[in-house]
Amino acid sequence: MFKKLLVANRGEIAVRIIRSCRELGIHTIALFEASDRGSLHVRLADECVQLPDQHGFMNADLILSIAVERGADAIHPGYGFLAEDFNFIGAAEATGITFIGPPAAVVASTRNKIDALEKVKATGIRTVEHSAVSFGEDEFGALQTAANTLGYPLVIKSCSGGRGRGERLVNDPDRLAEAVRRSQVESQAVYGNTRLFLEQAILPAHQVGVQIMADRYGDLVHLGDREGSVIQSNQKIVEEAPSLCLTPARRQDLLETAVRIARLFEYQNLGTVEFLVDGNGEFYFSEIKARIQIEHTLTEMMTRIDMVREQIRLAAGEPLGYRQEDVRLHGHAIMCRLQAEDPSRLHLPTPGRLRRVRLPGGPEIRVDTYTYCDADVSPYYEPLVAKLTVWGPDRPTSIQRLRRALEDFTIIGVPTNLPLLLHIIRTPSFIEGGYTTDFLNQAPQPSRLPQADITRRDLAIVAAIHYARRREAFNPQVPDEWATGWHQSSRRLS
Numbered sequence: 001m002f003k004k005l006l007v008a009n010r011g012e013i014a015v016r017i018i019r020s021c022r023e024l025g026i027h028t029i030a031l032f033e034a035s036d037r038g039s040l041h042v043r044l045a046d047e048c049v050q051l052p053d054q055h056g057f058m059n060a061d062l063i064l065s066i067a068v069e070r071g072a073d074a075i076h077p078g079y080g081f082l083a084e085d086f087n088f089i090g091a092a093e094a095t096g097i098t099f100i101g102p103p104a105a106v107v108a109s110t111r112n113k114i115d116a117l118e119k120v121k122a123t124g125i126r127t128v129e130h131s132a133v134s135f136g137e138d139e140f141g142a143l144q145t146a147a148n149t150l151g152y153p154l155v156i157k158s159c160s161g162g163r164g165r166g167e168r169l170v171n172d173p174d175r176l177a178e179a180v181r182r183s184q185v186e187s188q189a190v191y192g193n194t195r196l197f198l199e200q201a202i203l204p205a206h207q208v209g210v211q212i213m214a215d216r217y218g219d220l221v222h223l224g225d226r227e228g229s230v231i232q233s234n235q236k237i238v239e240e241a242p243s244l245c246l247t248p249a250r251r252q253d254l255l256e257t258a259v260r261i262a263r264l265f266e267y268q269n270l271g272t273v274e275f276l277v278d279g280n281g282e283f284y285f286s287e288i289k290a291r292i293q294i295e296h297t298l299t300e301m302m303t304r305i306d307m308v309r310e311q312i313r314l315a316a317g318e319p320l321g322y323r324q325e326d327v328r329l330h331g332h333a334i335m336c337r338l339q340a341e342d343p344s345r346l347h348l349p350t351p352g353r354l355r356r357v358r359l360p361g362g363p364e365i366r367v368d369t370y371t372y373c374d375a376d377v378s379p380y381y382e383p384l385v386a387k388l389t390v391w392g393p394d395r396p397t398s399i400q401r402l403r404r405a406l407e408d409f410t411i412i413g414v415p416t417n418l419p420l421l422l423h424i425i426r427t428p429s430f431i432e433g434g435y436t437t438d439f440l441n442q443a444p445q446p447s448r449l450p451q452a453d454i455t456r457r458d459l460a461i462v463a464a465i466h467y468a469r470r471r472e473a474f475n476p477q478v479p480d481e482w483a484t485g486w487h488q489s490s491r492r493l494s
Helices: 011-024 040-044 054-058 060-069 086-094 104-111 113-121 140-150 173-191 248-264 296-303 307-315 395-408 418-426 428-432 453-471 480-484
Strands: 004-007 027-032 047-050 074-076 154-158 168-170 196-200 205-214 220-232 235-241 269-278 283-289 332-339 356-358 365-369 384-392 410-412
Touching: 004 011, 004 060, 011 027, 011 040, 011 307, 011 365, 011 384, 027 040, 027 060, 054 060, 060 074, 060 086, 074 307, 086 104, 104 113, 113 248, 113 283, 140 173, 140 196, 154 173, 168 173, 173 196, 205 248, 205 307, 220 248, 220 296, 235 296, 235 418, 248 269, 248 283, 269 307, 296 307, 296 332, 296 365, 296 384, 332 395, 332 418, 384 395, 395 418, 418 428
Parallel strands: 004 027, 004 074, 027 047
Antiparallel strands: 154 168, 154 196, 205 220, 205 269, 220 235, 235 332, 269 283, 332 384, 356 410, 365 384
């Protein structure tokens, strides 16, 4: 087992990794920059190294040099950009430092989106229809021809994507040029790469991922499926496991297909095979995420397997240790992403200081966060503040538990998307489970939902108190006793 591990990430995933390392007895090194000095991962790590600025987390050479200088024998990238940078993984392997994740060769084969789709399609497995090549900034004519061949609606994707950035849905040819321009600008800003490819859109659709885990000796298992079809700004903000759009027979078929695809790439360590499921329940391979994902907490709640611990074990060369029949999936789990952004202002990020934080608790409630009272939300990173994951023996119990936990959650200091999350889980179409990736476009606005009498009563009380406090005047009163002069006489010298 490793003795010293460098966590090449920040925020809640860094906290998550450090806690697993402490249980394994592994010394941890945290990275931070000035605006993130007070983050919880800095306080929990055994030692810390300050980066020159926020771009340091993407500087592969700098991070590798820190690992060598500090004597780390392993690097865990979390789910950051380095997690799928096969050049960085290869450089780490060349220096004798173990990368916690799939080997460089595996990541390289899954990272090429078009080649991965073609490789899977050649085996007879259904894939999303896609362009045969990718396109650069000066190749709009060729991209337009490919778009007309595929047909509309279609999806523009970044070749370096995988986090929703640079992705655009285009419904008609007139919007193609502007969508391509926006996608390239965003891809350049986020990934440093403007190359795009096209996919034929599947509408309506469900996004379903299958968690897989494999050792270097050929043993591989799946850990069930999860669905992330509640999407805002190309990010899954509410996910649940298992998926609601699959029949038992179709689920078994999808899980077996995911294992076949993983074996096709000779997969090792942790990853997710992703599919799109159409309205008829047919599924289509989309891509492989060769890293741990934000929503791994769902799988942990369903299986009671510490996936970060397993990542570290597998990277250390230990065998998987169990067979597929040993994996037990129980109940239902739902996860929400709590973000520092203002839903009333087009989800504008809202960095700042958290003056008060109260986390929910109770049975089967889990909160992954890097924040606490007086912690700062940095303006330089994703506005994710916390992940709230709940488990229940069935979906209705899980929804009730999530609602209670969200109502218990208190963050004062910056606006968050907490009102949006509460709105989502109270919406009838979510409660009924019949939603797709178009859910937020079709769900009624919060003001149109019926309000309970107790909610109206509480709002009236809050408004009355606020009105009274705004109008009260400061009128100092002198106590009657002060007019007698007794307090002055008591101090008089005899």
